[in-house]
Amino acid sequence: MPRIDLEYFAQLGEEAGRRHETRVTDATTAAALYDELRGEYGFSLASERMRVAINTAFRPWNETLADGDVVVFIPPVTGG
Amino acid sequence: MAAAPVGLEALREELHLARAGGYCAFEGWVRETNEGREVRGLAYESYEPLALTEGQAILDEAHERFEISEAVAMHRTGSLKVGDVAVWIGVSAPHRDAAFRACRYIIDQIKARLPVWKKEHYCDGDTQWVACHHTHGLEENSGDGECHGHHHP
Numbered sequence: 181m182p183r184i185d186l187e188y189f190a191q192l193g194e195e196a197g198r199r200h201e202t203r204v205t206d207a208t209t210a211a212a213l214y215d216e217l218r219g220e221y222g223f224s225l226a227s228e229r230m231r232v233a234i235n236t237a238f239r240p241w242n243e244t245l246a247d248g249d250v251v252v253f254i255p256p257v258t259g260g
Numbered sequence: 261m262a263a264a265p266v267g268l269e270a271l272r273e274e275l276h277l278a279r280a281g282g283y284c285a286f287e288g289w290v291r292e293t294n295e296g297r298e299v300r301g302l303a304y305e306s307y308e309p310l311a312l313t314e315g316q317a318i319l320d321e322a323h324e325r326f327e328i329s330e331a332v333a334m335h336r337t338g339s340l341k342v343g344d345v346a347v348w349i350g351v352s353a354p355h356r357d358a359a360f361r362a363c364r365y366i367i368d369q370i371k372a373r374l375p376v377w378k379k380e381h382y383c384d385g386d387t388q389w390v391a392c393h394h395t396h397g398l399e400e401n402s403g404d405g406e407c408h409g410h411h412h413p
Contacts, residue, residue, distance in 0.1 A: 189307055190377035191389045233375070236309045252307055252375075258390045259304065259335055259376030260288055260347050260367060 181206060182247045184213065190255050196221045210234060211241040214253055230254055261308050261315075263338045271332050271350055280329040280352035284359045286367050288347035290340050294390070298383040301341040307375040311335070318369045326362040328353040333366055335376060 187200045196217070207213035210232045217223065231238055231254040234245070238254075245251070268287075275283045292299055319331045329352040336346050349366045353359035370376075378390045 187307070189305055189375070190379070191391075194389075233307070233310050236313065238310075238314075252310070254307070254310075254375050255377060255389075256391060257371075257373065257375055258378040259306070259374045260371035 182208075182245045182249065184245060185248070185250045186217075187250070187252045189252065191225070192223060192253055192255060195223050205245075208244055209242050210239065210245060210251060213245065213251060214241075225255055227253075229256055261306055261311050262334055262336055265336075265345070266334050266348070268345070268348060271334060271348060274332050275330045275350050275352035277329050277352060279354060281354050282356055282359060283350055283352035284356070284363050285348065285350040286363050287345055287349075288367070290342050290344050290346055292342045294380060297380075299342060300381045300383045301339060301344075302346075302381060303339045303379045304335070304337045304346065305377045305379070306335070306337050308337070310375045314374055315370070318366055318373065321369070322351070322362040322366050325365065326351075326353070326358040327355070328358050328362045331362060331366060333370065335370065335374065337376070 181204050183202060183204050185200070185202050188196045188198060193199050205213055205216060207216050211227060214227050227241060232241055233239065233252040233254055234243055235250050272283070290299070290302055315333055319333060322328060322331050331351045334348040340346055347367070347370065349363050351359045351362045351366065353362065379387055380390055381387050
């Protein structure tokens with residue numbers, strides 16, 4: 181099972197009650213990992229409203245996760 | 261990405277090239293109200309490594325799309341108060357049309373794509389992350405009017 185580093189930003193950080201964690205997961209894709217975390221933390225945002233970054237690049241939600249990946253879920257951005 | 265105020269004159273100097281005939285800038289400020297609520301200040305949080313690569317990609321796209329000389333963009337992070345400069349875009353070009361258009365392109369793309377999040381602090385003591393109605397945005401010209409507050413105590 182892959183060991184994934186996660187960072188949480190904005191409302192995801194508040195809802196998870198943490199800014200980062202390392203997690204061993206059954207999830208094989210970013211989408212499945214978000215579903216797992218949403219079940220645990222009750223994230224209010226649906227994945228359809230977000231993007232996902234893997235190893236500091238935007239990647240498709242169906243990307244297969246590898247051991248050591250850094251995964252960051254990107255809520256709707258509000259800069260500017 | 262800047263955690264503290266940046267000297268705008270130094271940013272402008274990066275644009276002041278002999279091949280440029282002028283420059284234009286967009287300066288975004290913290291406004292005193294949003295959605296009818298009085299704003300005391302706000303805090304920006306960013307995923308900085310991705311914000312830097314995405315920001316550079318936006319500037320590279322501006323160079324590809326428009327006949328410009330140089331482009332510079334700065335976005336603040338951390339706590340800001342009403343009136344502070346939150347974002348600064350400057351573009352120099354041989355001719356003004358490309359400078360105006362590229363400047364507009366860059367600020368629109370920053371608002372749609374840069375991994376930065378704004379938390380507003382209101383005069384009544386409440387705070388909330390600002391959320392946008394639109395799906396994670398790659399649509400052009402996303403405007404302020406599409407954003408609303410989403411309460412997270």
